[in-house]
Amino acid sequence: MRKRLRRARRRLRTAGVDYFRGGAADWPVLCALALLVPLMIVLNIWIPDWAPPTALVLPILAGALLLRPGSLVVLYALAALGLSAESVIHTGQRVASENPEAYVYGVTPGAAGVGGLLLAQFRARVGVPWWGGSTMLFDLRERLRVQSRVPALPAGWHADMALRPAGGQSFSGDFVVAARTGPGQRLLEVVLADVSGKGMDAGSRALLLSGAFGGLVGSLPAHDFLPAANGYLLRQSWEEGFATAVHLVLDLDTGEYELLSAGHLPGMQRLAGAGRWEVKEAEGPLLGIYDGAKFDGVRGRLNRGDVLMLCTDGMVEAPGRDLAEGMDRLMGEADRLVPGGAPGSGAGAAAALIETVARDINDDRAVLLLWRD
Template sequence: MAERRAVPPPRAARLHQARKALHRARTKLRKAAVDWFRGGASDWVALGGLLLTVPLLTCATVLTPLWCAPEALVLPIIAGGLLLRPASLLALYAASAVALMIESLLLGPYTGYAEHVDGAGRVTPGTVLVVAAAGLSGLLVAQFRSRVGVPWRRGGTMLFDLRERIRVQSKLPKLPPGWHREMALRPAGGQSFSGDFVVAARTGPQGRTLEVVLTDVSGKGMDAASRALLLSGAFGGLLGSLEPHAFLPAANGYLLRQSWEEGFATSVHLVLDLDSGDYELLSAGHVPAMQLNAGTGVWEEKAAEGPLLGVYDGAEFDPVKGTLRPGDVLMLFTDGLVETAERDLTEGMDRLTGAADRYVACGFHGAAWHLIESVARDVNDDRALLLLCRDP
């Protein structure tokens, strides 16, 4: 019996198989690219590419020494410091050292300045020092990245994510009609990270209570940013989960358990009834708040009593009460906005309220950022300002 020939698959089946193979290849390629960007993939591809550039640069130096000097080897070395792990970087350094020796043999040895003053492409002691210095710098960078565990390709993205997380956590919830809020935060030195942060939530039945916590962590800028990020997450979890009078004692206990060298912070906790306008203000060593009385046009200081957070256990915080009537404004801020080495707290608060008086007639929409600009634009400290307004 004659053998049956294998029937080739129809054209539609072949096209389907080709599409599946193409899809698998695209998926693997995309996964490899994502892993490489995040630093989770092997660096053999980058190592292979950089090792390939070493002989190319060597050939270019030998053929055209005027256009490609021996010092060009620092280019793959610098790139390797950013892309490779320390173990792979040593292989690149070995290849670069071999390339320098080959260039020295082919271009002629360096025997002195007078003889080769007009020579081009010689491997001089200065060349060796430049390449060695670049290699040492790259190795230090690679070792630092390896110790931190964050590759350079992912480091910038991680910092961006942290900044956005702080910004989202500091966003105030939407208020019902009849209320308006303004918030501005400006880190020291124009940096992206700050030691000041805000956490807020609508609590109580049907969310008719607004709780806001403004905190100033010891230090400023990048030095305080890591602690501010940790505290903002912890305070955000506590807010709304505890009774208002239990929040600051719980926050104080949390800071004490961290055992930080600079573990203290100031904080102010506002509990506002959005129906009646009645509020309580609890403070942990924070600067006083200021309330504008729409009837008299006078700013009134609202100072609650309480020690710094993270100083001693069993601290008590006594609230101050008030009411926001239609047209009233409540300002919460940090000391960087009103206190400097050349200006005491009282003078700074007078300057802030004087600048805020310009917005009484036209309203405080968009005023928070402009107030920081006019009162403490060039202050080398973190500044935060929160405005709560009840519409007339």
């Protein structure tokens, strides 16, 4: 029996929830909050207009934010005793059924206590303080944004990228990884990926994959990147472990490029000389479906005035509309917003495309534009 209790205790500690004790770090905070309880009672007796019985909500909420569940239960017990003492002092009755006000005094602190305990349990499972969780998420979001920026390009080259998570959330299943690689950093490698799911549901997997993809880009030959990414997803054994991705390798000296795709939408190139768009579709299965997948690329060249556009399915998919129709609409709108040729033309065009073409805010949307003048 003792061995089972020890094993259960170790499991709880591993999960970040220690219900058997609050931890030494909690004692100073617990003592300070415990002293507030009798202080609230005294204030309620002498100046009830300034310190009503429901003022016990203050130490309860403070404890929910600062204490572990074990210490919080101790504080709640003290608060319950203090609330009972207030009721007895004010009414002179010990039977709550004879004192309707006792119910009013207890409902608000009781509801706050239940909510606070649930909050403390969640915090303990995560294993970070209440102020640290938001800071950590903010830091992760900013790191993802920094990693998604296209590095500085040589004169004559321009890039514009925009990403909008589903529902206006902070995290998205779409992400971009870009880096200058090769001898003299003459190559630009860009990976635009779309993880299964959307918004916060796919955000955690997108964060993990963006870090992994960022480590692979430039560390492997171009044709080895997607097979390595596919193997990485298979090793995760996620229930929704698939993703689509397009890998662009662009020579910034000559303008020649190669697109490799893993079940992703084709690239679209606007030919300045012909004044039309050309679809660049590479062959390859989704990432994370089966081992040994092969990815065949398609080659092209960006001449002066040409524009290359990459996007995720949120830009072209819509209920009742064919995918090809959505791509035609996107290319037509891009003709208006991205006139090639002039230095700096098209700045902000990616965000404008999302606002005008992809109005469905219930899906992640990302678009990347590269052009040469």
